[in-house]
Structures are given as structure tokens and as C-alpha cells.
Amino acid sequence: MDQMIDVETLRSRVIAVLEQFGAAPHAAKAVGGVIVDAERDACKSHGLYRLEGCLRVLQSGKMRGDATPTVHAGCGAIVEVEAHHGFSNAAFAAARDTLVARTRALGLAALVIRDCVHFSALWHEVEDLAQDGLAALSMCPSYAFVAPVGGHTPLMGTNPLAFGWPRPDSDPYVFDFATSVAARGEIELHRRAGTPIPEGWAVDRDGAPTTDPQTALDGAMLPFGAHKGSAISTMIELLAGAMLGERMSREALEFMGDGGTLVPRHGALIIAMDPAVFAARSGRDPLAQGEVLLDAFGAQGARLPSQRRFQARAVSLRDGIRLSGSEMAQLEQFEREGPAMFDA
Numbered sequence: 419m420d421q422m423i424d425v426e427t428l429r430s431r432v433i434a435v436l437e438q439f440g441a442a443p444h445a446a447k448a449v450g451g452v453i454v455d456a457e458r459d460a461c462k463s464h465g466l467y468r469l470e471g472c473l474r475v476l477q478s479g480k481m482r483g484d485a486t487p488t489v490h491a492g493c494g495a496i497v498e499v500e501a502h503h504g505f506s507n508a509a510f511a512a513a514r515d516t517l518v519a520r521t522r523a524l525g526l527a528a529l530v531i532r533d534c535v536h537f538s539a540l541w542h543e544v545e546d547l548a549q550d551g552l553a554a555l556s557m558c559p560s561y562a563f564v565a566p567v568g569g570h571t572p573l574m575g576t577n578p579l580a581f582g583w584p585r586p587d588s589d590p591y592v593f594d595f596a597t598s599v600a601a602r603g604e605i606e607l608h609r610r611a612g613t614p615i616p617e618g619w620a621v622d623r624d625g626a627p628t629t630d631p632q633t634a635l636d637g638a639m640l641p642f643g644a645h646k647g648s649a650i651s652t653m654i655e656l657l658a659g660a661m662l663g664e665r666m667s668r669e670a671l672e673f674m675g676d677g678g679t680l681v682p683r684h685g686a687l688i689i690a691m692d693p694a695v696f697a698a699r700s701g702r703d704p705l706a707q708g709e710v711l712l713d714a715f716g717a718q719g720a721r722l723p724s725q726r727r728f729q730a731r732a733v734s735l736r737d738g739i740r741l742s743g744s745e746m747a748q749l750e751q752f753e754r755e756g757p758a759m760f761d762a
């Protein structure tokens with residue numbers, strides 16, 4: 419039976435479980451925070467269901483839950499943070515103030531996150547930067563589950579791309595999506611629910627279309643937007659993999675050796691821009707110009723990306739988060755059994 423749980427209660431329980439499985443308090447707070455915030459915002463594919471993958475990778479010895487990120491601030495436009503095999507979220511938390519200050523000083527700065535375990539939705543980071551008045555792009559490779567358009571062998575990850583833009587009097591404009599037709603997490607949720615996936619999401623090992631989630635997970639996912647999504651996904655491999663000297667999606671899968679239960683380890687790239695600095699010579703107000711465009715969406719009945727998410731957030735903060743009986747039972751099992759749970 420479904421149960422309601424208060425957002426902060428869920429947050430402290432998830433953080434406690436992560437610590438029980440070996441995450442240091444700063445890491446548990448960062449990772450637990452994004453898991454609960456995703457659940458709060460009704461982003462189920464990167465919410466509570468990802469906790470198991472995080473706990474399993476903590477147990478696997480293929481990451482460091484107690485890593486303290488090292489920020490290499492330098493003095494130029496590139497800020498680097500070495501995650502030391504820890505969670506990307508903890509690395510971002512350690513470096514975000516340096517990134518913001520550098521972006522304000524130079525107009526544009528990039529954060530390179532090195533060798534991190536990355537499971538999360540990217541909206542969290544770009545929304546955070548947009549709340550501070552910055553536009554931002556975030557991207558990372560993933561596991562190689564996606565075939566290029568015209569092919570059927572996975573070469574690229576589900577490679578997410580997110581963008582945030584500050585708005586003076588309302589929630590920021592934020593989009594965040596996998597460059598596959600759907601995130602892998604969505605297919606996994608269909609598998610668990612025993613429901614077929616929509617046509618066009620994936621092909622089987624021979625390249626034939628499939629709506630069976632397990633066949634899709636065993637075969638290849640497809641990029642969104644045919645050749646256009648295929649090219650954007652390739653760009654992410656090149657910028658957030660090859661250019662950073664970090665693992666690309668194929669290497670991430672080979673390294674972890676299990677794309678089913680363990681979340682991947684690779685690098686990530688966040689580019690932040692200060693619209694005020696870019697527009698300074700124009701004499702125009704970039705945010706006011708943005709508002710003219712964004713306000714016109716609602717006027718024709720279109721919704722903005724993240725609008726559903728912000729509405730879901732308001733409901734969760736008011737009423738709590740609805741968890742299914744099996745989600746609650748799994749959380750209780752993590753709490754009760756601790757790391758011994760995965761020993762068998």
C-alpha cells in the first residue's frame with residue numbers, strides 16, 4: 419500500500435542508509451540530497467530507485483564513499499575538481515562556489531569533474547547555478563547502451579544534457595534530458611512494472627524494433643531525434659569524455675562491468691556563463707529579453723520544461739512524497755540489513 423512520507427524525513431533516512439553503507443557524511447548528504455530531491459520533484463527514474471545502485475557500487479569496492487574531493491581552482495576559466503572515485507554530487511558541492519566566483523569574474527568558466535561515480539539527473543546542478551543568476555550547460559557520458567542512428571551496436575551512453583537560465587521573478591528555465599529517446603532508468607521502471615516500452619525506444623540485438631523492456635536492455639537503445647540526437651550524443655562523448663581525458667561510455671561500461679546494478683564512473687563537464695557579462699556592451703538586459711520569449715510560451719498553452727517538476731515539488735513539500743509499498747519495504751530493508759544485504 420502507498421505511504422506518504424515527509425520530504426525531510428525521507429532525506430535523513432536516505433542519508434543515514436548511505437552512511438551505513440560507507441559514504442562519508444558530506445558525500446551521503448550530497449548524494450542523498452539529489453536522490454530525495456528527484457523523488458520530491460517526481461523524477462522517478464533518478465529518485466529513490468537509484469539508491470540501490472549507489473549502495474551496490476559503494477559495496478563493490480569500485481568507488482570511494484569516503485573520498486574528499488580536491489578542488490584545483492587555478493586562475494583561468496577551467497576549474498577542476500578531482501572526485502577521487504567518489505560521487506559526482508559531492509565533487510560538485512565542493513567546487514560550485516569556486517565555479518560561480520570564476521564565472522562572475524570572467525563571464526564564462528567550466529567545471530571539470532574528474533573520475534566520479536555519476537548516477538544523477540543533471541537539472542540539480544544547472545538549477546542551482548541559475549538560482550545564482552548564471553546560465554549553465556551540464557553534460558556527461560554514461561554507459562554505452564545507445565547505438566548511433568543507422569547502427570544497432572551500442573557505442574554511446576544515454577548521455578544527458580541539461581541547460582539552466584535564470585529568471586528574475588520565477589523558477590529558472592531548466593531542461594534536462596537523456597540524448598537517448600528515453601533514459602535507461604525509464605526502461606528499467608517499465609521492466610519492473612511488467613509494462614511494454616513505447617515503440618521507437620530500442621532495438622533488439624539484431625537491430626529489430628522491440629517494445630519488450632528486457633529485450634531492449636539486452637539490445638540497444640536509440641538516440642532521440644534520429645541523426646540530430648545521435649550527433650549531440652557524440653558531441654557529449656567528445657567534450658565530456660575525450661576532451662577531459664576521462665572515460666568514454668564504452669570504457670565506463672568495461673570498467674564497471676555491470677550496467678544493470680552499478681552506477682557508472684567517468685567525468686563530467688559543466689559550463690557556466692554570466693549573461694550580464696555577455697550582454698554588457700549591448701546595453702540590453704538579457705534576462706528581460708529572456709522573459710519576453712519565455713512568457714510567450716504560456717500565452718499559447720505551451721508549458722516550459724521543468725514546469726511539471728516545479729509543480730510536483732510544491733505538492734511534495736505540502737503533502738509529502740508518495741512511496742509505493744515496495745519502495746518503502748526496500749528502504750526499510752536497507753536500514754535493517756545494512757551492507758550485509760548484498761553479501762550473498
Ligand code: NDP
Binds near residue numbers: 461539595
Ligand atoms: P524527460 O523526457 O522526462 O524530460 C526531459 C525534459 O523535457 C525535462 O526537462 C522535462 O520537464 C521536459 N519536458 C517533458 N515534457 C515536456 C513538454 N510537454 N513540454 C515542455 N517540456 C517538457 O527526460 P529523460 O527521460 O530524457 O531524462 C530523465 C533524467 O535522466 C534527466 O534528469 C537526466 O539528467 C537523467 N539521466 C542521467 C544520466 C546520467 O548518466 N547521469 C543518463 C541519462 C539520463 P519536466 O521535468 O518538467 O517534465
Ligand code: PYC
Binds near residue numbers: 463537576602603
Ligand atoms: O537513466 O540512462 C540513465 C542513466 C544512466 C546512468 C544514470 N542514469
